[in-house]
Amino acid sequence: MSIKYAVITPHPPLIIPDIGGRYLGEVTSTVESMVTLGKKIKEISPETFIVVSPHCELFLKYFGVVTQERIEGDFREFGAPMVKLEFEIDTTLTQRIIDSARESDLPVREIQDVYLDHGAMVPLYYLTRELDYKPRLVLISFSLLPLERIYSFGKVIDSVAEENVVFVASGDMSHRLLPGAPNGYDPMGKIFDQAVVEIVKSGNLKGLLDLDPELVERAGECGLRSLVMLAGVMDGKKVRTRVLSYEGPFGVGYLVGEVESIDSDNLESYILNLAKEAVETYVKGKRVITPQNIPEELKRRAGVFVTIKKHGELRGCIGTIQGTQPNIAYEIV
Template structure:
């Protein structure tokens, strides 16, 4: 057999009448759609359900597989008497991990992690409990595999989904996949995560992609839009979609609403037969995007990239090359070099004021520091180099400001100072739209409390991509 159906289900506990009471009426469309899913799964009579939750332990570099007893309750939401317990599908779980390892997508079981060290309880989270509440109202005789996504690139999450598909086929089981996740948490001014106009745009685009099972459309969504939406379901969706790779799919959005400023979507995806695999196309798009970006590099970015590549491969610091623009050889300035991998920060180090005799030497020094000395990350490895993208910010001299009204996070970077404590944030960063957000992060980096008195400076940059 294999994957017989897949679903997207939201997980607000208020959907459950024992928790929400009268408030549950405000999500009636979602509740009705979730009940339909439960009844349909009962009709399909699966051997096992694979569920991806956004609210389990999330690691930067691996999928986390629940290996503890699959039970829990809603005590945290005032309903301790509502309890669920399920049987693990050990065979399917073992095969999923095996196939994932073969595909070089790291997957770890909870028994391999010291959960107590991270303050993680061995019980089901509400990201799993809420969808399973509605499923288990109708379907009874199934085993379960639960996981939380990792902060891996979307392509790798999709590839992990193909491991689920292959494991289901190898074990001969009828398997249903459920992606647990809410959409934007920022739809209205009273939303729990605050308001962003990007929230509605994100939800509209995502719902359209789900209606059409449009993987390419999903892949083309801008990182800035995703960041500002404040969603929690996208990575679950990527794994679920990967579980249907190479299959023609009948897709249907069963409901969508956002009464509490959070988007709740229930959608169904039924296999129709063999189709076209999208996996290699996704990886090819990633490669092509990097190639196109490097073709457009200016001398500042090219110097940063070549510096780090040479240093990582040989351990040698390159000499200032010939043919650079005159200003790189004659002018002095502070420089920040930022490195990203698959859209995620991989390193960022810089100097507020010049420390070298020209901008070119400043870039060389800071490119090595960003790639190998940023304390937040391990040093860049040679095999990572083809996946990295770079930007270089040349700083203008900072100016003191007397009030927050003189700041603009799109135009100015900010420096906060209190004695020897200093925090800096570059301008025009993805996901940072307000002065308050900019100052909050800069203060946190400096270890300065917002209630302390501190000095503020602003600066402009010339950014090179």
């Protein structure tokens, strides 16, 4: 039992079309990245999403876990009551998480009679829109306990979760990027966001625990604890990370990314995703990517052929019979 795939998502309601309206043009990168994640989720077809939301009921010294059988919500608070989401809670997995956390001396409070908050609804709106079935949900709120405890809670989640589960770290980055931003302006907000983005790109997610507490405080963020829990979920695994986009047009940082375990049985997935990302990035932005988190198996030199097919039909092929780049990963790109 182990989680293989996780996503990093922001949760501004304005990226919902019925809410954002004319402002959607200001967050195009975020919206496109969320749509991309939705398509990836369709390929994975998970049975359950585990979502950690900063806007679920929050406790100072406890982790909150929703234990009611069903949960629903809408965006009436943001002027769109017609946009509704409803899920069945995966009560079996929820109880396993609670029991294992308590056995590990991690304090948990069960949450009942609540509605979906926008921290969960915004990512779930995009992650489930391509699915033709209803996945189940585990909904968690982080606590204000030390980051090391939150990391440990992530490890507990992974120890009891099945492979067909996707972990969703919902959170916005600094709320202080620009003058007039929701939480005021602080130049350290940009520095914090840059640091987080670089940590995610590097794949060394445990590095989140080493961020300067003063920097975190001045950033005015609501996403670090979600990311730390994700880091705990991926503890001890070789991972491939990908930042799909980052922007902050309204003074709040929106980071979209994915984290995938690339243990030896998942090498094929790494190769396919690297090729897809290389083509996608160049077509959209004329930019050549740099491979990250390269598996040992791809660090040697060799010839590579990459083919593109549409509906099973060959549309393009390019490659080399001998290595021309430092290693296979760079050859693929």
